[in-house]
Amino acid sequence: MQQFNTASESTRLVIRPLAQEDYENWLNEFNNRFQSQHRHDEGKIDMSMCTREWFNNLVEKHQELALSDQVYIFGIFLKEAGTHVGMIDFSTLARDHFQWGRIGYTVHNHHWRKGYGKEAVNEALYMAFRELKFHRIEAHINIDNAPSIQLAKSVGMEFECIRKGFIYEFDEWTDNLVYYKNSHEETGI
Numbered sequence: 001m002q003q004f005n006t007a008s009e010s011t012r013l014v015i016r017p018l019a020q021e022d023y024e025n026w027l028n029e030f031n032n033r034f035q036s037q038h039r040h041d042e043g044k045i046d047m048s049m050c051t052r053e054w055f056n057n058l059v060e061k062h063q064e065l066a067l068s069d070q071v072y073i074f075g076i077f078l079k080e081a082g083t084h085v086g087m088i089d090f091s092t093l094a095r096d097h098f099q100w101g102r103i104g105y106t107v108h109n110h111h112w113r114k115g116y117g118k119e120a121v122n123e124a125l126y127m128a129f130r131e132l133k134f135h136r137i138e139a140h141i142n143i144d145n146a147p148s149i150q151l152a153k154s155v156g157m158e159f160e161c162i163r164k165g166f167i168y169e170f171d172e173w174t175d176n177l178v179y180y181k182n183s184h185e186e187t188g189i
Contacts, residue, residue, distance in 0.1 A: 004066035006131045007074075010123040013116065014077045015088060017062055022075060022084065023055045029084040034109045039170075040145045041109055069095070072132060076107070076120045085111040088124045090132060099135035099183075101128060105151070121155045129183040136183070140166065140176040152179040 007016035018026065027050060036043030065071040069092050076086040086107035093100045103124070107117045128134045139157055141148045153159075157179035165173035 002067060004063055004072070006072075006127065008123050008127045008131075009079060010119050012079055013085075013120055013123065014079050015074045015120060015123055015127065016077070017066065017073065018059050018075045020056050020059050022059075023052050025077075025082065025084045026055065026075070029108050029110075032108070032110050037109050037112075038147075040142060040148065043109065072128075074124065074127075076116065084108075085116050086120065088120055090124075090128050090134065090137070092134075093138075099133060100138070101132070101134040101136070102138050102140060103128070104139075105148075117151050118154050121151060125155060125181060134183065137181050139179045141179060142169075143175050143177055149177065149179075155181070157181045 004017055007014065009015075027047060030045060030047050030050070033042075033044050062071075062073045065073065071092070072090045074088045075084055076088060077084055086105065089104045091102045091104070093102055103121070105117060105121055105124070107120070125137060128137050137157075138160075139148070139152045140163070141152060143162070158181070160178045160180050163176050163178055166176040167174050
């Protein structure tokens with residue numbers, strides 16, 4: 001079976017698809033999360049349903065989504081220790097004449113304030129432009145999510161607009177800020 005295994009390394013991190021061998025590390029880091037720190041932080045999650053079989057199915061589903069160019073999901077791991085610190089994903093919004101995608105990112109809250117988010121997103125954007133062949137990447141961010149806004153700005157994403165009633169969450173249609181970066185800004189392509 002064909003495997004999607006695009007990966008990259010930054011100074012302290014490895015960004016790569018999850019593998020079945022990551023189960024204990026992945027589960028441990030979810031279980032080590034602190035309680036929610038703000039409205040946009042899930043905090044501790046009930047992981048009781050996340051058995052090894054469930055995780056193996058998740059890894060297979062991630063592979064299927066990547067191989068069909070729908071969603072690319074990467075784990076963020078510390079290069080030296082191998083610790084799972086978070087996730088980054090790219091959703092394909094349109095190909096053809098657009099080559100347009102959306103980025104999502106999360107770092108486990110017990111790994112915050114160490115620069116992992118910025119380092120991971122910088123490296124992942126490079127991957128999105130060079131390896132996944134996107135031209136434009138957008139981040140759709142809740143208006144009150146200051147940490148995510150700060151991260152987008154810190155990696156050179158530019159504010160474009162507010163999309164009104166854009167995403168249904170928190171039992172309502174919420175407005176989102178759109179930050180973007182184009183490939184020529186990152187790679188010169």
